[in-house]
Amino acid sequence: MKISLLLSEKKHEIAKTWFDLIAGTYPQDTANFLKTQKNRFGNPVGYTISEGIDVILAELSGEMDVARVSRHLDNIIRIRAIQDFTPSQAVGFIFLLKQVIRKELADEIREHQLCDELLKIESHIDQLANVSFDMYMACREKMYKLRANELRNRTSRILKMSNMFKETDVEEKDPAGF
């Protein structure tokens, strides 16, 4: 497939533009930080995004290893799911890739009449977006579950005990504390 070739040829430009667009969904001062620091531990958010999009691009133009793509997609969604984005904002970054590809490969697509192939790639991207919604929901559900678990774990022994000895005055205690 010709367009895959183009994708992998121009992967650096595409990745960079896409990354910049994603960074653009954050406030500018945050975006600057995401772009300037590239260390895995010093800037895990930027690192995760940039590693993720590298993998997604590689797979889009190659084998499309679903497991691998999902893993990296999940890493990114996991971050965006708790960054106070609306659901559409949180997963919408996938669609930005369409923009990038159309722009970066515009000449080649016209020249070699690759519209069909472009559509195919775009349906792959749509697929990714679909999966992303699932991932987003899973993350949000996880957050609710964690919150509930945490509350339970913090007083797990008290709860268990109050079930064992009904007379224990749990309600007397102020739950505001721990």
Added chain:
Amino acid sequence: MGMIFSLVAVIVLVAIAFMGAKQNLLGLFGVAIPYLAVLVFIAGFIRKVIKWGQSPVPFHIPTTCGQQKSLPWIKHSSLDNPSTTLGVVGRMALEVLLFRSLFRNLKTDMSDGRAVYGSNKWLWLGSIAFHVTFVVVFIRHLRFFMEPVPTWVNAIDAADGFLQVGVPHLLITGVVLLAAATYLLLRRIFNAQVKYISLPADYFPLFLIIGIAVSGILMRYFIKVDIIKVKELTMGLATFHTTVPDGIGVIFFVHLFLISVFFAYFPFSKLMHLGGVFLSPTRNLANNSRAVRHVNPWNPKVKLHTYEEYEDEFREVMKSEGIPVEKES
């Protein structure tokens, strides 16, 4: 905005000195203002340090950056987590002379195939180059205020000109100082993070120092001034027999005025980190707070919830669980 403001401020200062010298207000710019500036510097510096000194150190709060001294067989990090005064002196020396904390960023991580925190290594290098050359340049200038010039000042001067190029010999520190100050300035302008946090008060001293360095270099190599007369003036200042010889050259008064502003500005600005670094309680205390009691001069009297009150409230349940009590009822 802060940068433009500071730049304009320094340009205005240069213009003032220029005009003043042109108007032959040499007594003002050559004697009165420098004296005043040094006076303000000394008084302001002392006032600030006294102010810091008046606030006590209520708690013992060193930031520990290495293994504590605990069990004898555990290797203790005597400089990064000193347990004795000697260790603290060592830690402070590393901090003040080598910028240990900034240097920490040098610890690079190659895990993802590239050196990281590289920019911070540059910050360390830039800062140390800046400060070291600043000190050397300062010392070099002592020869203008001493007669005869002490040999150690001459030695530093000679060492500084070791390249032996140009007439007069190029002094490397002046160039490095200018380069380092320019780096620190460019960093503020082009590093997005640092730009975001920078205030006019961060740009102003940099422009001022760059102005001082540039005027100094111009004076030494390009727009030469009569060095004998300069020394006559500076010795006059140093010995309180002030004299303002004619025909020194305008550039000298620009240089001197900027230095005066620098001195006068110093105590009211962040430049006071010169004094403050020695007083920082997270660095200048030994981590021995469990071995030696630290005293808080204002240790407050506070309302407590005593054991007696506690037992009074819970005596019955304590008794029922067999927990010992002080009073039976």
Added chain:
Amino acid sequence: MADKPKPNDLLSEINYTPPSRKWMDTPVEWKKGYYCYGAKPKNLDYIGFPNGREWNVTEQDWKLVDNWKEIFLEGMENLLKKFRSFRLFMDICVRCGACADKCHFFIGTGDPKNMPVLRAELLRSIYRRYFTIAGKLGRIAGARDLTEDVFKELWYYFYQCTECRRCSVFCPYGIDTAEITMMGRELINLLGCCTDWISGPLANCYRTGNHLGLQPHTIKSNFEYMLDDLEEHTGVRVEPTFNRKGAEILFVTPSADFFAEPGVFTCMGYLLLFHQLGLDYTWSTYASEGGNFGFFTSNEMMKRLNSKIYAEAKRLGVKWILGGECGHMWRVLHQYMDTMNGPADFLEEPVSPFTGTKFENAKSTKMVHITEFTADLIRHGKLKLDPKRNDNHTVTFHDSCNTSRGMGIFEEPRYILNSVCNHFHEMPDNTIREQTFCCGSGSGLNAGEIEELRMLGGYPRANAVKYVKEKHGVNMLSCICAIDRAVLPPLIDYWVSDVGVCGVHELLGNALIMDGEKERENDLRGEPLPGMEDKGEEE
């Protein structure tokens, strides 16, 4: 952020880039999951804190008292006079930016006001305006007026700092944001604007001696329950004592270890260790909390809560005090207790009754950290250990902020870990020891309502855990802090999954061979030991 998208959102491109503004012109965006609830008046009243009232953080009107500004500025002047650190740190910052990317909240959220330097500038701008000559020039001197919006901004960001001190390590002048946050919170508390999450434990702890408000009988029955479990796992009946006069040692640990999972398993480790040693020690129900939320409130409240430990040691007539695994508890014990409530001249210099080791480093405060105590025991061969029992764990160690940067306990827990388990791997260098990343929930920020903030703040830590999980197959994250034990499990669950969290003494408890124990089939969690997986099923 709006719940429903506005028409404009639908029409405009997703990738918006707001114009860059100066930080002073950028208003706070109150993000859901990023701020705590406000304190209830009853809790503040109970501990005698001023200006308690019903109020809501999200409402425009915080119902501040009329003269709030005066109170704030007077309080600030007072603190400037009392704390050299405060005055100095207000004056000497050169904004070099070395600290900027060291804060886990900044790394996680990317919010520039979470850069330590800027967090401090929030308050510094007020300092300049009202307490310096240059500040009279106003904005050009980096000064700004104290307004209600500014106060709210301070509040928002001082409750987005965990006082972890990581920035202080990298600052060329040792400027410590923890110190500045503490001052900020002192001022906030003058206006009755504490968080609910902090004020609740304060009131509880003041009254009952522990955060949850456990009364003496509840503590005891809780222990009974734990002891039953221990007997089941080990065949040994452990019999701890409470409030016993004449014991040699008073043991104090965070109360979360009595009732929170996985903290209880650490507590079981202590119980087994002390029992096996035959240590002459007692627990106290009055001083039943090592943690001290006063530390996150005001120095006076910290002193009030902390006073119980020495008072109880004195009343019970013990020789010295041993302290369990906790982070901020130890910062207070190590750097503050002796100063606030000492001198402890009624105690003796701590000596290990089993090895004769004198804990010289604790000779004035007379309180020894449990890992110092245990490491010494192991070194002297006083414990029989079977590290194979922990062979199902590949362990890494999270250095807690407070014990790292406020004490320097690094080798003691590692020595214990290397003695009680066979598979130990460190996380990357710039994420451990003095450079350790915070769990994201310290300093009273472990509230449920800020789960999102905590997840992001803990992301740098989780990220390093993930790295060692992928690289070495790490499946257990050990630590010596009760807050860590409470908050790391959800953090790891969200970002990494399948890595457990435990205290160092839980692993010790697993490996410790007890006199008279039955063949151990389960670990302290009741899960089969390695090699025993089938046994449980057969029975």
